[in-house]
Amino acid sequence: MTQTVPELPRYADLNLAEPLKRAVAEMGYETLTPIQAQAIPVVLAGRDVMGAAQTGTGKTAAFSLPLLQRLLKHENASTSPARHPVRALVLLPTRELADQVAQQIKQYAKYTQLRSAVVFGGMDMKPQTAELKKGVEVLVATPGRLLDHIEAKNVVLNQVEYVVLDEADRMLDIGFLPDLQRILSYLPKQRTTLLFSATFSPEIKRLANSYLQDPVLIEVARPNETASTVEQHFYAVSDEDKRRAIHQVLQQRGLRQAFIFVNSKLGCARLARSLEREGLKTTALHGDKSQDERLKALNAFKAGEVDLLVATDVAARGLDIKDVPAVFNFDVPFNAEDYVHRIGRTGRAGASGLAVTLVSPSDARLIADIEKLLKRKIELERLDLGGAPDREARRSSADAPERSLRSAREPRQAERSEDGGFERSSARRRPIAPRAPVDPFFSKPYEPPAAAAEPAASAGPSAPAAAGPSAPQRARRKVAALFKPGG
Protein backbone atom coordinates (compact mmCIF):
# COMPACT_ATOMS: atom_id res chain seq x y z
CA MET A 1 0.00 0.00 0.00
CA THR A 2 1.10 3.54 -0.62
CA GLN A 3 0.33 4.64 2.88
CA THR A 4 3.55 6.60 3.27
CA VAL A 5 2.76 9.59 1.09
CA PRO A 6 5.56 12.10 1.62
CA GLU A 7 4.26 15.06 3.63
CA LEU A 8 1.29 16.42 1.77
CA PRO A 9 0.92 20.13 2.29
CA ARG A 10 -1.59 21.04 4.95
CA TYR A 11 -4.27 23.69 4.95
CA ALA A 12 -3.09 24.80 8.37
CA ASP A 13 0.24 25.81 6.83
CA LEU A 14 -1.27 27.81 4.01
CA ASN A 15 -1.29 31.55 3.97
CA LEU A 16 -5.07 31.74 4.19
CA ALA A 17 -7.12 34.06 6.37
CA GLU A 18 -8.31 32.60 9.65
CA PRO A 19 -12.00 32.52 8.70
CA LEU A 20 -11.19 30.43 5.66
CA LYS A 21 -8.94 28.06 7.61
CA ARG A 22 -11.63 27.68 10.19
CA ALA A 23 -14.24 26.74 7.59
CA VAL A 24 -11.89 24.29 5.90
CA ALA A 25 -11.03 22.65 9.22
CA GLU A 26 -14.69 22.41 10.08
CA MET A 27 -15.34 20.60 6.82
CA GLY A 28 -12.73 18.08 7.84
CA TYR A 29 -10.06 18.90 5.27
CA GLU A 30 -6.48 18.76 6.47
CA THR A 31 -4.18 18.03 3.57
CA LEU A 32 -4.28 19.45 0.08
CA THR A 33 -4.80 17.36 -3.02
CA PRO A 34 -2.17 17.79 -5.76
CA ILE A 35 -4.34 20.13 -7.83
CA GLN A 36 -5.00 22.23 -4.75
CA ALA A 37 -1.34 22.30 -3.77
CA GLN A 38 -0.39 23.50 -7.22
CA ALA A 39 -3.25 25.82 -8.05
CA ILE A 40 -3.75 27.66 -4.75
CA PRO A 41 -0.39 29.49 -4.71
CA VAL A 42 -0.77 30.42 -8.37
CA VAL A 43 -4.27 31.84 -7.88
CA LEU A 44 -3.10 33.62 -4.73
CA ALA A 45 -0.43 35.24 -6.88
CA GLY A 46 -3.16 36.58 -9.15
CA ARG A 47 -2.20 34.67 -12.26
CA ASP A 48 -4.49 33.29 -14.95
CA VAL A 49 -4.72 29.52 -14.78
CA MET A 50 -5.57 26.61 -16.98
CA GLY A 51 -5.91 23.71 -14.61
CA ALA A 52 -6.36 20.04 -15.50
CA ALA A 53 -6.71 17.38 -12.88
CA GLN A 54 -8.54 14.12 -12.62
CA THR A 55 -12.16 13.98 -11.58
CA GLY A 56 -12.90 13.92 -7.89
CA THR A 57 -9.68 15.55 -6.76
CA GLY A 58 -11.00 18.78 -5.35
CA LYS A 59 -10.87 21.33 -8.13
CA THR A 60 -13.59 23.46 -6.58
CA ALA A 61 -11.56 24.12 -3.45
CA ALA A 62 -8.50 24.63 -5.63
CA PHE A 63 -9.98 27.79 -7.11
CA SER A 64 -12.54 28.97 -4.58
CA LEU A 65 -10.30 29.16 -1.51
CA PRO A 66 -7.58 31.30 -3.06
CA LEU A 67 -10.28 33.34 -4.79
CA LEU A 68 -11.99 34.10 -1.50
CA GLN A 69 -8.61 34.89 0.00
CA ARG A 70 -7.92 37.41 -2.74
CA LEU A 71 -11.31 39.01 -2.24
CA LEU A 72 -10.68 39.29 1.50
CA LYS A 73 -7.25 40.72 1.08
CA HIS A 74 -8.28 43.40 -1.32
CA GLU A 75 -11.52 44.12 0.39
CA ASN A 76 -12.56 47.54 -0.80
CA ALA A 77 -15.92 48.20 0.73
CA SER A 78 -16.42 45.55 3.36
CA THR A 79 -17.16 48.14 6.00
CA SER A 80 -19.88 49.75 3.96
CA PRO A 81 -22.45 47.09 3.18
CA ALA A 82 -24.29 49.49 0.92
CA ARG A 83 -22.24 48.58 -2.10
CA HIS A 84 -21.33 45.00 -2.98
CA PRO A 85 -20.36 44.73 -6.62
CA VAL A 86 -19.89 41.27 -8.08
CA ARG A 87 -16.14 40.74 -7.93
CA ALA A 88 -15.94 37.06 -8.77
CA LEU A 89 -18.03 35.16 -11.29
CA VAL A 90 -18.10 31.37 -11.48
CA LEU A 91 -19.76 29.81 -14.53
CA LEU A 92 -20.84 26.20 -14.88
CA PRO A 93 -22.55 24.12 -17.57
CA THR A 94 -25.42 22.61 -15.56
CA ARG A 95 -27.82 23.84 -12.91
CA GLU A 96 -27.09 21.07 -10.45
CA LEU A 97 -23.40 21.78 -10.69
CA ALA A 98 -23.94 25.50 -10.16
CA ASP A 99 -25.98 24.66 -7.10
CA GLN A 100 -23.32 22.33 -5.75
CA VAL A 101 -20.42 24.72 -6.30
CA ALA A 102 -22.39 27.59 -4.82
CA GLN A 103 -23.10 25.59 -1.68
CA GLN A 104 -19.45 24.71 -1.37
CA ILE A 105 -18.37 28.32 -1.75
CA LYS A 106 -20.94 29.38 0.84
CA GLN A 107 -19.39 26.89 3.24
CA TYR A 108 -15.88 28.17 2.65
CA ALA A 109 -17.02 31.77 3.05
CA LYS A 110 -19.26 31.25 6.03
CA TYR A 111 -16.96 32.95 8.55
CA THR A 112 -16.19 35.86 6.23
CA GLN A 113 -18.24 38.91 5.33
CA LEU A 114 -18.25 37.89 1.69
CA ARG A 115 -21.66 37.31 0.18
CA SER A 116 -22.37 34.82 -2.52
CA ALA A 117 -25.38 33.84 -4.59
CA VAL A 118 -26.29 31.39 -7.30
CA VAL A 119 -28.54 31.89 -10.30
CA PHE A 120 -29.67 29.23 -12.76
CA GLY A 121 -32.65 28.51 -14.96
CA GLY A 122 -35.77 26.56 -14.14
CA MET A 123 -36.29 28.53 -10.95
CA ASP A 124 -38.27 31.66 -10.22
CA MET A 125 -36.38 34.79 -11.19
CA LYS A 126 -37.67 36.86 -8.27
CA PRO A 127 -35.78 35.39 -5.31
CA GLN A 128 -32.62 35.44 -7.40
CA THR A 129 -33.23 39.03 -8.34
CA ALA A 130 -33.78 39.99 -4.71
CA GLU A 131 -30.49 38.40 -3.73
CA LEU A 132 -28.63 40.11 -6.53
CA LYS A 133 -30.10 43.47 -5.58
CA LYS A 134 -28.81 43.07 -2.04
CA GLY A 135 -25.36 42.75 -3.54
CA VAL A 136 -23.01 39.80 -3.72
CA GLU A 137 -19.26 39.57 -4.14
CA VAL A 138 -19.29 36.05 -5.53
CA LEU A 139 -21.83 35.02 -8.15
CA VAL A 140 -22.19 31.43 -9.32
CA ALA A 141 -24.29 30.93 -12.44
CA THR A 142 -25.25 29.00 -15.52
CA PRO A 143 -24.96 31.08 -18.71
CA GLY A 144 -28.56 31.43 -19.88
CA ARG A 145 -30.05 32.65 -16.65
CA LEU A 146 -27.12 34.97 -16.00
CA LEU A 147 -27.73 36.66 -19.35
CA ASP A 148 -31.35 37.02 -18.36
CA HIS A 149 -30.36 38.84 -15.21
CA ILE A 150 -27.83 40.97 -17.04
CA GLU A 151 -30.40 42.04 -19.60
CA ALA A 152 -32.97 42.71 -16.90
CA LYS A 153 -30.31 44.89 -15.24
CA ASN A 154 -30.56 42.87 -12.07
CA VAL A 155 -26.81 42.59 -11.95
CA VAL A 156 -23.85 44.58 -13.19
CA LEU A 157 -20.61 42.82 -13.98
CA ASN A 158 -18.33 45.74 -14.77
CA GLN A 159 -16.44 45.33 -11.51
CA VAL A 160 -15.66 41.64 -11.89
CA GLU A 161 -12.05 40.91 -11.02
CA TYR A 162 -12.11 37.12 -11.33
CA VAL A 163 -13.96 34.82 -13.65
CA VAL A 164 -13.86 31.05 -13.29
CA LEU A 165 -14.96 28.65 -15.99
CA ASP A 166 -15.47 25.32 -14.33
CA GLU A 167 -15.75 22.38 -16.72
CA ALA A 168 -14.02 24.86 -18.98
CA ASP A 169 -13.83 22.66 -22.04
CA ARG A 170 -17.60 22.27 -21.98
CA MET A 171 -18.12 25.99 -21.45
CA LEU A 172 -15.97 26.68 -24.49
CA ASP A 173 -17.64 24.16 -26.76
CA ILE A 174 -19.89 25.22 -29.55
CA GLY A 175 -23.12 24.88 -27.61
CA PHE A 176 -22.09 27.29 -24.90
CA LEU A 177 -19.61 29.55 -26.63
CA PRO A 178 -22.01 32.22 -27.92
CA ASP A 179 -23.56 32.76 -24.48
CA LEU A 180 -20.17 32.68 -22.88
CA GLN A 181 -18.77 35.26 -25.25
CA ARG A 182 -21.68 37.57 -24.58
CA ILE A 183 -21.19 37.25 -20.84
CA LEU A 184 -17.47 37.88 -21.12
CA SER A 185 -18.19 41.00 -23.17
CA TYR A 186 -19.79 42.54 -20.06
CA LEU A 187 -16.70 41.95 -17.94
CA PRO A 188 -13.71 44.26 -17.64
CA LYS A 189 -10.83 43.28 -19.89
CA GLN A 190 -8.48 43.61 -16.97
CA ARG A 191 -9.29 40.59 -14.86
CA THR A 192 -8.06 37.22 -13.77
CA THR A 193 -9.42 34.20 -15.63
CA LEU A 194 -9.33 30.67 -14.26
CA LEU A 195 -10.18 27.59 -16.31
CA PHE A 196 -10.56 24.17 -14.78
CA SER A 197 -11.54 20.79 -16.13
CA ALA A 198 -10.55 17.14 -16.08
CA THR A 199 -10.47 17.11 -19.84
CA PHE A 200 -8.93 19.46 -22.38
CA SER A 201 -8.67 18.58 -26.03
CA PRO A 202 -5.83 20.24 -27.95
CA GLU A 203 -8.31 22.37 -29.90
CA ILE A 204 -10.09 23.56 -26.78
CA LYS A 205 -6.73 24.26 -25.18
CA ARG A 206 -5.85 26.53 -28.06
CA LEU A 207 -9.20 28.27 -27.88
CA ALA A 208 -8.94 28.56 -24.11
CA ASN A 209 -5.57 30.24 -24.40
CA SER A 210 -7.12 33.06 -26.36
CA TYR A 211 -9.14 33.93 -23.24
CA LEU A 212 -6.17 33.87 -20.90
CA GLN A 213 -3.35 36.31 -20.25
CA ASP A 214 0.04 34.78 -19.68
CA PRO A 215 -1.56 31.75 -18.02
CA VAL A 216 0.05 29.21 -15.76
CA LEU A 217 -0.68 25.72 -17.05
CA ILE A 218 -1.29 23.28 -14.25
CA GLU A 219 -1.56 19.65 -15.16
CA VAL A 220 -1.80 17.17 -12.36
CA ALA A 221 -1.21 13.83 -13.99
CA ARG A 222 -2.13 13.62 -17.65
CA PRO A 223 -5.15 15.57 -18.82
CA ASN A 224 -8.07 13.30 -19.73
CA GLU A 225 -6.80 10.72 -17.29
CA THR A 226 -9.27 8.63 -15.35
CA ALA A 227 -8.85 8.01 -11.64
CA SER A 228 -6.70 4.96 -10.93
CA THR A 229 -9.14 3.94 -8.22
CA VAL A 230 -11.84 3.19 -10.78
CA GLU A 231 -11.96 -0.37 -12.09
CA GLN A 232 -13.05 -0.14 -15.70
CA HIS A 233 -14.74 -2.82 -17.76
CA PHE A 234 -16.06 -2.83 -21.29
CA TYR A 235 -18.52 -5.62 -21.91
CA ALA A 236 -19.64 -6.69 -25.34
CA VAL A 237 -23.39 -6.87 -24.94
CA SER A 238 -26.09 -6.72 -27.56
CA ASP A 239 -28.65 -3.96 -27.13
CA GLU A 240 -31.33 -6.41 -26.07
CA ASP A 241 -29.10 -7.88 -23.35
CA LYS A 242 -28.04 -4.61 -21.78
CA ARG A 243 -30.62 -4.45 -19.03
CA ARG A 244 -29.92 -8.02 -18.10
CA ALA A 245 -26.24 -7.18 -17.94
CA ILE A 246 -26.96 -4.42 -15.46
CA HIS A 247 -29.01 -6.71 -13.25
CA GLN A 248 -26.28 -9.29 -13.34
CA VAL A 249 -23.36 -6.99 -12.59
CA LEU A 250 -25.24 -5.38 -9.73
CA GLN A 251 -26.03 -8.77 -8.28
CA GLN A 252 -22.60 -10.33 -8.78
CA ARG A 253 -20.82 -7.35 -7.32
CA GLY A 254 -23.27 -6.99 -4.49
CA LEU A 255 -23.90 -3.38 -5.50
CA ARG A 256 -26.89 -1.43 -4.37
CA GLN A 257 -26.45 2.01 -5.87
CA ALA A 258 -25.21 3.07 -9.28
CA PHE A 259 -25.34 5.83 -11.89
CA ILE A 260 -26.50 4.67 -15.29
CA PHE A 261 -25.74 6.95 -18.22
CA VAL A 262 -27.64 7.03 -21.48
CA ASN A 263 -27.28 9.26 -24.51
CA SER A 264 -30.78 10.63 -24.92
CA LYS A 265 -33.51 12.05 -22.74
CA LEU A 266 -36.08 9.69 -24.22
CA GLY A 267 -33.85 6.68 -23.67
CA CYS A 268 -33.26 7.89 -20.15
CA ALA A 269 -36.96 7.97 -19.29
CA ARG A 270 -37.58 4.62 -20.91
CA LEU A 271 -34.70 2.81 -19.29
CA ALA A 272 -35.65 4.15 -15.89
CA ARG A 273 -39.20 2.92 -16.38
CA SER A 274 -38.04 -0.51 -17.49
CA LEU A 275 -35.64 -0.98 -14.61
CA GLU A 276 -38.28 0.18 -12.17
CA ARG A 277 -40.71 -2.39 -13.60
CA GLU A 278 -38.03 -5.00 -13.22
CA GLY A 279 -37.94 -4.36 -9.53
CA LEU A 280 -35.09 -1.90 -9.11
CA LYS A 281 -35.63 1.35 -7.27
CA THR A 282 -34.86 3.76 -10.05
CA THR A 283 -35.21 7.43 -10.87
CA ALA A 284 -34.38 9.45 -13.95
CA LEU A 285 -32.50 12.72 -14.34
CA HIS A 286 -32.53 14.60 -17.63
CA GLY A 287 -33.13 18.01 -19.07
CA ASP A 288 -36.78 17.50 -20.00
CA LYS A 289 -37.72 17.24 -16.34
CA SER A 290 -38.70 20.26 -14.35
CA GLN A 291 -36.02 21.67 -12.11
CA ASP A 292 -38.04 20.53 -9.15
CA GLU A 293 -38.09 16.95 -10.46
CA ARG A 294 -34.39 17.13 -11.22
CA LEU A 295 -33.54 18.21 -7.71
CA LYS A 296 -35.85 15.60 -6.26
CA ALA A 297 -34.28 12.83 -8.31
CA LEU A 298 -30.79 13.82 -7.24
CA ASN A 299 -31.76 14.19 -3.61
CA ALA A 300 -33.57 10.84 -3.60
CA PHE A 301 -30.40 9.21 -4.85
CA LYS A 302 -28.22 11.06 -2.35
CA ALA A 303 -30.55 10.07 0.47
CA GLY A 304 -30.48 6.45 -0.64
CA GLU A 305 -34.20 6.41 -1.32
CA VAL A 306 -33.50 5.16 -4.82
CA ASP A 307 -30.74 2.82 -5.89
CA LEU A 308 -30.29 3.66 -9.53
CA LEU A 309 -30.03 7.08 -11.09
CA VAL A 310 -30.53 6.87 -14.82
CA ALA A 311 -29.21 10.08 -16.31
CA THR A 312 -28.20 11.88 -19.47
CA ASP A 313 -24.94 13.78 -19.61
CA VAL A 314 -26.57 16.49 -17.53
CA ALA A 315 -25.13 14.43 -14.66
CA ALA A 316 -21.85 13.53 -16.35
CA ARG A 317 -19.76 16.35 -14.98
CA GLY A 318 -18.70 17.49 -11.60
CA LEU A 319 -21.50 16.16 -9.43
CA ASP A 320 -19.92 15.18 -6.17
CA ILE A 321 -21.99 12.50 -4.54
CA LYS A 322 -20.40 10.48 -1.81
CA ASP A 323 -20.10 6.74 -2.20
CA VAL A 324 -21.39 6.18 -5.69
CA PRO A 325 -19.97 2.67 -6.00
CA ALA A 326 -20.54 2.15 -9.70
CA VAL A 327 -21.21 3.87 -13.00
CA PHE A 328 -22.76 2.11 -15.98
CA ASN A 329 -22.61 3.41 -19.49
CA PHE A 330 -25.77 1.89 -20.89
CA ASP A 331 -24.90 3.85 -24.02
CA VAL A 332 -21.32 4.56 -24.96
CA PRO A 333 -21.02 8.36 -24.82
CA PHE A 334 -20.81 10.27 -28.08
CA ASN A 335 -17.83 12.26 -26.83
CA ALA A 336 -14.86 10.42 -25.43
CA GLU A 337 -14.34 13.26 -22.94
CA ASP A 338 -17.74 12.52 -21.48
CA TYR A 339 -16.60 8.97 -20.78
CA VAL A 340 -13.92 10.40 -18.49
CA HIS A 341 -16.44 12.66 -16.76
CA ARG A 342 -19.16 10.03 -16.42
CA ILE A 343 -16.97 7.47 -14.76
CA GLY A 344 -15.58 10.27 -12.62
CA ARG A 345 -18.84 10.16 -10.63
CA THR A 346 -17.42 7.09 -8.90
CA GLY A 347 -14.07 6.56 -7.22
CA ARG A 348 -14.01 10.08 -5.87
CA ALA A 349 -11.57 11.40 -3.28
CA GLY A 350 -9.54 8.21 -3.34
CA ALA A 351 -12.48 5.86 -2.91
CA SER A 352 -12.68 2.80 -5.13
CA GLY A 353 -15.25 2.58 -7.88
CA LEU A 354 -16.47 0.43 -10.72
CA ALA A 355 -17.19 1.62 -14.24
CA VAL A 356 -18.98 -0.72 -16.62
CA THR A 357 -19.52 0.24 -20.24
CA LEU A 358 -21.92 -1.84 -22.29
CA VAL A 359 -20.69 -1.99 -25.84
CA SER A 360 -22.81 -3.10 -28.76
CA PRO A 361 -21.43 -3.62 -32.26
CA SER A 362 -22.52 -0.20 -33.47
CA ASP A 363 -20.37 1.43 -30.78
CA ALA A 364 -17.05 0.41 -32.28
CA ARG A 365 -16.16 3.87 -33.47
CA LEU A 366 -16.95 5.44 -30.12
CA ILE A 367 -14.81 2.87 -28.35
CA ALA A 368 -11.95 3.69 -30.69
CA ASP A 369 -12.37 7.36 -29.75
CA ILE A 370 -12.16 6.52 -26.06
CA GLU A 371 -9.06 4.40 -26.65
CA LYS A 372 -7.45 7.31 -28.41
CA LEU A 373 -8.32 9.77 -25.65
CA LEU A 374 -7.18 7.48 -22.84
CA LYS A 375 -4.12 6.53 -24.88
CA ARG A 376 -4.54 2.90 -24.05
CA LYS A 377 -6.07 -0.21 -25.52
CA ILE A 378 -9.50 -1.18 -24.36
CA GLU A 379 -10.02 -4.88 -23.85
CA LEU A 380 -13.57 -5.80 -24.64
CA GLU A 381 -14.78 -8.57 -22.39
CA ARG A 382 -17.51 -11.06 -22.87
CA LEU A 383 -20.14 -11.10 -20.22
CA ASP A 384 -21.60 -14.49 -19.48
CA LEU A 385 -25.22 -13.73 -18.94
CA GLY A 386 -25.87 -17.23 -17.69
CA GLY A 387 -28.03 -19.22 -20.06
CA ALA A 388 -28.99 -18.87 -23.66
CA PRO A 389 -28.60 -15.52 -25.37
CA ASP A 390 -31.67 -13.44 -25.21
CA ARG A 391 -32.54 -13.93 -28.83
CA GLU A 392 -32.56 -17.68 -28.31
CA ALA A 393 -34.84 -17.19 -25.36
CA ARG A 394 -37.26 -15.28 -27.50
CA ARG A 395 -37.37 -17.98 -30.13
CA SER A 396 -38.15 -20.78 -27.70
CA SER A 397 -41.03 -19.09 -26.00
CA ALA A 398 -41.19 -21.66 -23.22
CA ASP A 399 -37.90 -20.58 -21.66
CA ALA A 400 -38.90 -18.64 -18.62
CA PRO A 401 -35.72 -17.96 -16.62
CA GLU A 402 -33.74 -15.90 -19.12
CA ARG A 403 -36.78 -13.92 -19.99
CA SER A 404 -37.84 -13.06 -16.51
CA LEU A 405 -36.40 -9.58 -16.76
CA ARG A 406 -38.30 -8.85 -19.87
CA SER A 407 -41.41 -10.78 -19.13
CA ALA A 408 -43.30 -7.79 -17.86
CA ARG A 409 -43.03 -6.05 -21.16
CA GLU A 410 -42.66 -8.92 -23.55
CA PRO A 411 -46.30 -9.29 -24.55
CA ARG A 412 -46.59 -5.67 -25.51
CA GLN A 413 -45.53 -5.76 -29.09
CA ALA A 414 -46.40 -2.18 -29.81
CA GLU A 415 -44.33 -0.86 -26.99
CA ARG A 416 -41.37 -2.92 -28.00
CA SER A 417 -41.12 -1.26 -31.34
CA GLU A 418 -41.41 2.05 -29.53
CA ASP A 419 -38.22 1.10 -27.74
CA GLY A 420 -36.37 1.29 -30.98
CA GLY A 421 -37.44 -1.97 -32.59
CA PHE A 422 -34.46 -4.07 -31.64
CA GLU A 423 -35.12 -6.86 -34.11
CA ARG A 424 -35.44 -4.92 -37.29
CA SER A 425 -33.15 -2.06 -36.53
CA SER A 426 -30.40 -4.31 -35.30
CA ALA A 427 -30.39 -6.09 -38.62
CA ARG A 428 -30.18 -2.75 -40.35
CA ARG A 429 -27.67 -1.08 -38.14
CA ARG A 430 -25.30 -3.93 -37.54
CA PRO A 431 -24.44 -5.46 -40.85
CA ILE A 432 -20.90 -6.00 -39.59
CA ALA A 433 -21.77 -8.50 -36.89
CA PRO A 434 -21.21 -11.81 -38.60
CA ARG A 435 -24.06 -14.27 -38.48
CA ALA A 436 -21.79 -17.23 -39.20
CA PRO A 437 -18.05 -17.65 -38.81
CA VAL A 438 -16.52 -16.79 -42.12
CA ASP A 439 -13.16 -15.29 -41.43
CA PRO A 440 -10.70 -16.58 -38.84
CA PHE A 441 -10.25 -12.93 -37.90
CA PHE A 442 -13.65 -12.98 -36.32
CA SER A 443 -13.28 -16.29 -34.55
CA LYS A 444 -10.93 -15.14 -31.81
CA PRO A 445 -11.65 -12.59 -29.13
CA TYR A 446 -10.19 -9.15 -29.45
CA GLU A 447 -6.51 -8.91 -28.68
CA PRO A 448 -4.72 -5.61 -28.91
CA PRO A 449 -2.37 -5.62 -31.89
CA ALA A 450 1.22 -5.81 -30.72
CA ALA A 451 2.65 -3.01 -32.80
CA ALA A 452 0.21 -0.20 -33.50
CA ALA A 453 0.25 2.29 -30.67
CA GLU A 454 -2.15 4.74 -32.26
CA PRO A 455 -5.45 3.73 -33.83
CA ALA A 456 -4.63 5.89 -36.80
CA ALA A 457 -1.48 3.91 -37.60
CA SER A 458 -0.96 2.14 -40.90
CA ALA A 459 -2.60 -1.14 -41.78
CA GLY A 460 -0.79 -4.03 -40.20
CA PRO A 461 0.17 -7.32 -41.79
CA SER A 462 -2.91 -8.95 -40.32
CA ALA A 463 -5.11 -6.80 -42.49
CA PRO A 464 -7.36 -9.16 -44.41
CA ALA A 465 -8.42 -6.88 -47.22
CA ALA A 466 -6.05 -5.91 -49.97
CA ALA A 467 -6.47 -2.19 -49.48
CA GLY A 468 -6.07 -2.43 -45.71
CA PRO A 469 -8.86 -1.56 -43.29
CA SER A 470 -9.25 1.96 -42.02
CA ALA A 471 -9.06 2.67 -38.31
CA PRO A 472 -12.85 2.73 -37.90
CA GLN A 473 -13.12 -0.48 -39.91
CA ARG A 474 -10.61 -2.20 -37.67
CA ALA A 475 -12.41 -0.89 -34.62
CA ARG A 476 -15.71 -2.26 -35.86
CA ARG A 477 -14.14 -5.63 -36.48
CA LYS A 478 -12.70 -5.81 -33.02
CA VAL A 479 -16.12 -5.28 -31.57
CA ALA A 480 -17.85 -7.48 -34.11
CA ALA A 481 -15.54 -10.32 -33.16
CA LEU A 482 -17.09 -10.40 -29.73
CA PHE A 483 -20.57 -10.82 -31.07
CA LYS A 484 -19.74 -13.86 -33.10
CA PRO A 485 -22.40 -16.47 -32.43
CA GLY A 486 -21.27 -19.31 -30.24
CA GLY A 487 -18.09 -17.57 -29.14
Next chain:
DNA sequence: AAAAAAC
Protein backbone atom coordinates in the same frame (compact mmCIF):
# COMPACT_ATOMS: atom_id res chain seq x y z
C1' DA B 1 -26.13 10.48 -33.73
C1' DA B 2 -27.30 14.10 -28.30
C1' DA B 3 -27.28 17.00 -24.25
C1' DA B 4 -26.88 21.22 -21.98
C1' DA B 5 -28.30 26.20 -21.19
C1' DA B 6 -33.51 31.25 -20.95
C1' DC B 7 -38.35 32.40 -21.11
